[in-house]
């Protein structure tokens with residue numbers, strides 16, 4: 001059974017305004033899912049580049065069928081309000097996708113001040129924790145046993161060192177440790193927890209990464225992929241959709257590399 005065979009399944013996507021999260025939200029909505037798309041509600045340059053905004057997100061043809069919610073996932077209060085909005089609109093929630101994240105770097109770890117490490121942890125780990133704490137209680141009440149899912153977007157930086165972006169690497173390693181533990185803790189209530197680890201994917205984060213490394217452009221990252229090319233956000237979204245589908249019912253605590261072989 002695929003998402004297409006579960007019309008009306010209720011999914012919240014955090015970090016849905018653009019990039020990988022947007023791609024996931026659009027694909028789910030096209031399949032008949034009811035999608036709550038959560039992202040920031042105002043301009044944010046705290047990481048040195050512009051993050052997404054849910055009010056101006058381009059969802060194309062499915063724009064009217066997506067429930068847009070402005071919330072900063074770093075805020076427990078805002079995520080609690082987002083959960084209440086979803087409960088009112090959908091009556092509950094069956095699945096959660098956390099794609100929100102952001103890159104910090106351009107310095108060795110010794111050069112990184114505490115504030116940059118804190119930012120990396122806030123945007124990648126704290127946002128995941130607040131999303132889980134606010135929204136998983138809704139999933140507990142979902143009647144869709146066997147389809148109750150959490151899927152997060154980690155990174156190859158969650159399992160290997162990458163010099164020059166150590167704060168981000170540390171935060172993504174923390175994300176992976178968090179998700180492994182969550183998978184163990186939620187297994188007994190029939191909620192699976194999995195994550196994808198993308199390689200270099202053509203989104204705003206990659207543009208920022210190229211700036212941090214002083215590269216001419218994002219294409220320079222392809223050399224690190226044995227397949228010799230960058231990834232499209234749709235290719236990463238396809239892995240997320242698979243992990244949400246009934247076909248993945250026996251999978252929990254698993255890291256799905258979607259990285260053109262970068263982890264090898």
Ligand SMILES: NC(=O)c1ccc[n+]([C@@H]2O[C@H](COP(=O)([O-])OP(=O)(O)OC[C@H]3O[C@@H](n4cnc5c(N)ncnc54)[C@H](O)[C@@H]3O)[C@@H](O)[C@H]2O)c1
Pocket residue numbers: 014015016017018019020021038039040051052053071072073074099100101102103123127153154155156197198199200201202203204205206
């Ligand atoms: N693009 C890559 O090469 C790559 C590689 C590995 C992992 N990732 C991960 O993929 C995920 C998605 O990133 P992307 O590449 O699509 O980049 P992106 O910047 O296009 O999308 C990230 C989205 O998350 C949102 N977001 C960030 N912090 C938020 C917060 N506190 N509250 C609400 N929304 C927030 C942003 O506004 C943005 O819309 C991130 O976790 C990133 O670390 C990306």
